[in-house]
Amino acid sequence: MSRRGNLPPGPLAARFRGGWPAAGIGLLLLFPLSSPDVFFLDVFTTGFLLAAFAASWDVVGGVSGQITLGHALPFGAAAYACALLTTLAGWPLPLAVAAAILLAAAVGTGIGALSARLAGPFVALLTLALGEIAHEAAVGNTFFSGPEGYAWGGEGGIPMTLPWRDALPFLSYYAALVFLCLSSFGMLRFSHSGAGLILRAVAGSPITAQASGVPIARFKRLAFAVGSAFAGAAGAGFVIHMGRATATDLSLELSFQAATFAAVGGRGTIVGPVVAALVLHVLFQGMSLSPSTRVLLYSMTLLVTLRFFPGGVVGTARDLASRLGGKEGTRAPGGRVRNRDGSRTP
Amino acid sequence: MLLDGLFAGGTYALMAAGMALILGVVKVINLSHGAFFTLGAYVAYALAERGVETPLAAAPLAAVIAFAFGVFLGKSFINPARKHPFALPVGTLACALLFEQAAQGIWGPHPLSIESGDPWIGPGGLVIRRWGVIAFLSSAALLGGLRWILSARPGLPLRLIAEDEEIAGSLGMDVEAIRYLTFGGACAMAAAAGALLAPSAAVTPMIGRAPLLLSLVVVIVAGMDSVAAIFLLSIGLGIFGNACAWFLSPQWSYVSLLVAVCLLLSARPAGIVVLACRRDG
Numbered sequence: 001m002s003r004r005g006n007l008p009p010g011p012l013a014a015r016f017r018g019g020w021p022a023a024g025i026g027l028l029l030l031f032p033l034s035s036p037d038v039f040f041l042d043v044f045t046t047g048f049l050l051a052a053f054a055a056s057w058d059v060v061g062g063v064s065g066q067i068t069l070g071h072a073l074p075f076g077a078a079a080y081a082c083a084l085l086t087t088l089a090g091w092p093l094p095l096a097v098a099a100a101i102l103l104a105a106a107v108g109t110g111i112g113a114l115s116a117r118l119a120g121p122f123v124a125l126l127t128l129a130l131g132e133i134a135h136e137a138a139v140g141n142t143f144f145s146g147p148e149g150y151a152w153g154g155e156g157g158i159p160m161t162l163p164w165r166d167a168l169p170f171l172s173y174y175a176a177l178v179f180l181c182l183s184s185f186g187m188l189r190f191s192h193s194g195a196g197l198i199l200r201a202v203a204g205s206p207i208t209a210q211a212s213g214v215p216i217a218r219f220k221r222l223a224f225a226v227g228s229a230f231a232g233a234a235g236a237g238f239v240i241h242m243g244r245a246t247a248t249d250l251s252l253e254l255s256f257q258a259a260t261f262a263a264v265g266g267r268g269t270i271v272g273p274v275v276a277a278l279v280l281h282v283l284f285q286g287m288s289l290s291p292s293t294r295v296l297l298y299s300m301t302l303l304v305t306l307r308f309f310p311g312g313v314v315g316t317a318r319d320l321a322s323r324l325g326g327k328e329g330t331r332a333p334g335g336r337v338r339n340r341d342g343s344r345t346p
Numbered sequence: 347m348l349l350d351g352l353f354a355g356g357t358y359a360l361m362a363a364g365m366a367l368i369l370g371v372v373k374v375i376n377l378s379h380g381a382f383f384t385l386g387a388y389v390a391y392a393l394a395e396r397g398v399e400t401p402l403a404a405a406p407l408a409a410v411i412a413f414a415f416g417v418f419l420g421k422s423f424i425n426p427a428r429k430h431p432f433a434l435p436v437g438t439l440a441c442a443l444l445f446e447q448a449a450q451g452i453w454g455p456h457p458l459s460i461e462s463g464d465p466w467i468g469p470g471g472l473v474i475r476r477w478g479v480i481a482f483l484s485s486a487a488l489l490g491g492l493r494w495i496l497s498a499r500p501g502l503p504l505r506l507i508a509e510d511e512e513i514a515g516s517l518g519m520d521v522e523a524i525r526y527l528t529f530g531g532a533c534a535m536a537a538a539a540g541a542l543l544a545p546s547a548a549v550t551p552m553i554g555r556a557p558l559l560l561s562l563v564v565v566i567v568a569g570m571d572s573v574a575a576i577f578l579l580s581i582g583l584g585i586f587g588n589a590c591a592w593f594l595s596p597q598w599s600y601v602s603l604l605v606a607v608c609l610l611l612s613a614r615p616a617g618i619v620v621l622a623c624r625r626d627g
Contacts, residue, residue, distance in 0.1 A: 067432055069436070114611075115611075118611060124439075129605075129608050129611075130604075130608060137601075252439075256443060259436050263436065292455075293451070296443075299443045299447070302437070306432075306433040306440075307426065
């Protein structure tokens with residue numbers, strides 16, 4: 001998939017690259033034709049949207065190294081914008097989606113501008129606080145009475161008006177799959193573009209990047225804007241699929257899930273978070289666990305990953321592959337993957 | 347209302363001092379600090395359900411339990427991941443969510459309340475709640491003890507590690523062990539605060555989030571040096587939070603704390619780092 005990977009792949013890795021994603025997409029395309037239960041189609045559809053969301057987290061948190069814990073903010077903002085614009089203002093769906101994505105990008109630029117001067121954990125703190133403010137606002141406010149006269153907002157959320165009645169499950173499935181493929185392709189292209197490389201440099205060592213003449217603040221804003229725009233697109237897709245924007249779309253748990261997927265899959269790889277999101281979501285959701293049990297399992301998975309596989313699945317696989325191929329250098333001495341801020345873990 | 351705020355703020359100071367201790371010695375922002383507050387509150391609830399209704403019994407028990415968890419967490423996760431800029435915020439947040447969900451699984455998501463005994467009627471019809479007096483006095487005592495320990499000989503290793511770890515290590519101090527013990531101790535302080543404050547509010551799995559933010563605000567503004575500054579600022583914020591809850595609605599005090607964190611971070615981008623550097627330099 002990524003022909004222009006920034007790390008020189010080992011021979012083994014090179015042999016397997018590109019083939020596996022294609023095979024995965026093929027299998028996912030075949031899946032609905034095996035006439036599965038509608039429940040599983042729905043689980044996968046949600047999974048595709050969450051995977052796109054996880055990948056968009058990776059643009060900000062992985063590629064650019066800005067650990068955001070409020071990534072649900074652009075996601076939820078876009079979801080709410082979609083619902084409000086179609087139902088209340090009566091905009092046509094495509095226009096509302098476009099506006100929602102623009103709004104998400106603007107929100108992201110704002111977050112980026114606020115956090116550009118902050119370092120390390122303070123970015124996480126600030127984004128967490130911003131996300132929680134939005135969540136509280138969404139939970140607490142019953143906006144105004146809707147066309148039918150009852151109060152909206154609050155816990156119940158805001159309904160979405162769609163031009164169709166009931167979407168066929170397999171159509172939603174394919175639409176979400178196509179969206180996931182297109183958006184992750186876009187994000188991969190971005191992360192390997194010139195701007196993406198500069199962002200990786202900023203993530204690696206802001207001081208070095210600044211010394212090389214990179215306007216750091218601008219590129220951080222760019223990272224947040226791009227990541228948030230994709231998150232907004234995922235949010236718009238999510239609200240279209242769910243038919244209702246709720247406060248859960250803005251919750252800390254959702255932001256945390258995205259970070260978990262990225263950590264488990266391997267930060268900065270885009271493909272890793274997508275795969276991790278799909279596997280974990282389908283596994284946990286497919287078992288019909290309650291939301292709180294799922295969050296419990298996610299946090300446990302995350303802690304185990306952080307403790308024992310700091311590079312995530314893709315990072316560990318890459319290490320293995322390059323070790324098998326007799327290459328050194330993706331790991332710092334001491335067995336830990338290089339830190340994003342350039343400092344080395346003892 | 348003012349008195350309630352004063353009592354609550356005094357107890358929050360205990361938690362904020364724990365946060366400052368972790369920040370100073372372990373040099374970590376602990377997002378799971380609120381979880382230990384929640385733990386303490388639930389311990390108090392569970393004891394009260396079994397007939398032991400004084401926070402004086404609940405606080406030590408909660409502190410011991412939290413110390414055990416804190417040492418485990420500090421030793422097995424915080425210390426190895428200490429310098430990792432991604433693992434720490436996300437990992438400690440994971441711990442917090444893990445505990446919130448576990449609490450929800452054990453005690454359910456509904457708010458629980460504790461019988462706090464009859465309030466005393468003071469001069470002029472002033473209602474003084476008993477839990478408040480106990481909580482305020484015991485946290486003031488604990489903070490006083492902490493201040494004494496830090497300034498006296500037993501606190502020397504802590505101050506030295508906060509100042510310069512390498513020198514501490516070269517003097518033969520077991521820096522790693524002191525780190526996770528400090529972490530455990532600070533978690534115990536948060537849990538004790540939780541147990542002391544449990545009668546004042548409905549106990550829910552999310553109860554620890556607002557105190558966590560309050561401690562963050564306190565630590566950013568007051569720094570880590572002075573226990574007294576932390577104490578005074580916490581009281582101020584406690585009164586402010588109660589006023590918000592009184593005049594607007596309870597969730598406003600949470601939102602205003604969130605806004606305060608945002609404003610503080612944008613106004614002082616270097617945040618706590620400035621203080622840390624001043625110490626190093």
